[in-house]
Every structure is written in structure tokens, then in C-alpha cells.
């Protein structure tokens with residue numbers, strides 16, 4: 001299999017691990033010895049993407065990922081030389097919980113990043129998921145429409161191969177709208193709002209952050225061609241720590 005391009009990246013992050021995994025439709029796969037290395041490397045790549053977007057278009061529109069994996073990367077991102085005045089933050093998905101709830105993805109983003117950088121409040125575009133998925137999804141689609149194409153979408157992946165709030169076998173994963181209401185999600189809370197596969201794929205750049213043993217099975221399935229929701233995202237960079245590498249793929 002084609003070696004990943006982590007080695008070219010290894011010079012930046014001394015302990016980057018040059019793994020051997022190829023994922024269908026990936027634009028590149030980077031494997032790191034640790035999540036700490038992944039966090040630094042991805043933060044640097046986001047800063048580079050921001051500089052190029054702002055240089056070219058005067059703005060950088062990024063959709064942040066939720067869950068736990070991105071926390072460390074967001075902490076590293078605080079340190080990066082980014083012109084936050086020109087950054088607009090969106091969210092790949094949001095959980096239908098009250099504003100400020102600790103379980104919300106925007107709460108985590110605010111804790112780990114947004115409250116530590118000089119981003120204008122008007123540049124934070126939260127999903128109003130507290131209003132319920134049926135109302136919040138179309139409302140966000142109207143607000144997002146004017147921001148397309150996003151410059152960069154950050155994505156996590158669950159152990160079942162879901163991404164954003166698009167879960168295997170859930171009707172939302174197959175919907176073509178820009179933003180979709182999600183019901184009966186297997187990962188609590190059951191009700192969520194998510195950008196659709198089409199909306200995520202429309203971004204100029206996509207980066208997955210995948211770490212930990214719990215992701216090995218889904219990565220192995222995707223490497224073997226399984227059409228899991230995360231595998232529907234094409235042309236993405238996959239940033240993976242060694243712990244998430246499937247058995248025998250080193």
C-alpha cells in the first residue's frame with residue numbers, strides 16, 4: 001500500500017509515525033505516534049489553511065467538529081498566528097441541548113478555543129439546536145447558505161463510522177438537504193442537527209481527526225470499502241494516531 005505522507009510531515013512533528021493505511025477517496029493520510037503530535041500537526045495545518053484563505057479571499061470559514069477528540073487540537077490552535085477577525089466559525093453538527101449545556105459541541109469549542117482568541121462574537125455561528133432539530137435545521141441552512149463553500153470542515157469519527165451527526169442506518173445520513181434534523185441518534189442525545197454529506201463534501205478542505213483504539217474497527221471497515229457515513233466524505237485529509245490504526249496496518 002502507498003505509504004502515508006506522514007513522513008514528509010514527520011519533519012514538522014518529530015514523532016509523527018509513518019504508518020501504512022490507505023483510505024478510499026482520502027486526499028492524504030497522516031499517522032502520528034500520539035494524539036499530542038496529531039494535535040500540533042493539525043493545528044498547524046489549520047493555521048496554514050486560514051492564512052491561505054484570508055490571503056486569497058479575506059476570510060476563513062471553518063466548521064468545527066464536536067466530541068472529545070478535537071479538544072487538544074483546539075487548545076493548540078489558540079497559540080497559532082491566526083487573524084481571528086477574518087475567521088467565521090460554524091459547526092458541523094450540534095446536539096439538541098440547552099444553550100451553554102456542557103454536552104453541546106459549541107460549549108466545548110468555546111471552552112477550549114473561542115473564549116481564548118480574539119474572534120468577534122458575530123463571527124461565531126452556533127446552531128440553535130436548543131430550538132429542536134425540526135426548527136433548527138432549516139434555520140441554520142438559511143444562515144449557512146450565504147457562507148458556502150466553507151473553507152475547511154473538521155470532522156471526528158465515531159467507533160461505528162459516523163461523522164458529524166450522520167449515523168449508519170439513520171435516515172439523516174442519506175438526506176440531500178444542506179442541514180438535516182437527526183432523530184434517534186444512537187449516541188446521546190438522540191436529537192441533533194447536522195450538516196449533510198453533500199454540505200460537508202462541498203467544503204474546500206476536509207480534515208478528519210481520529211484517535212484511540214475505539215476507532216480501529218471503523219477505520220478497518222472503511223479501508224476495506226465499507227460505505228459508512230465517514231467514508232462518504234471525499235477528498236479529506238485523515239489525521240490518525242497510532243492507537244487508532246487497525247491491527248496489522250502498520
Ligand code: 6PG
Pocket residue numbers: 065066067068069070093094095105155156157158159162163164165187
Ligand atoms: C458529536 C460529534 C461526533 C464526534 C464523534 C467522535 O456530536 O458527538 O459531532 O461526530 O465527532 O462521535 O467523538 P469523539 O471524538 O468523542 O470520539
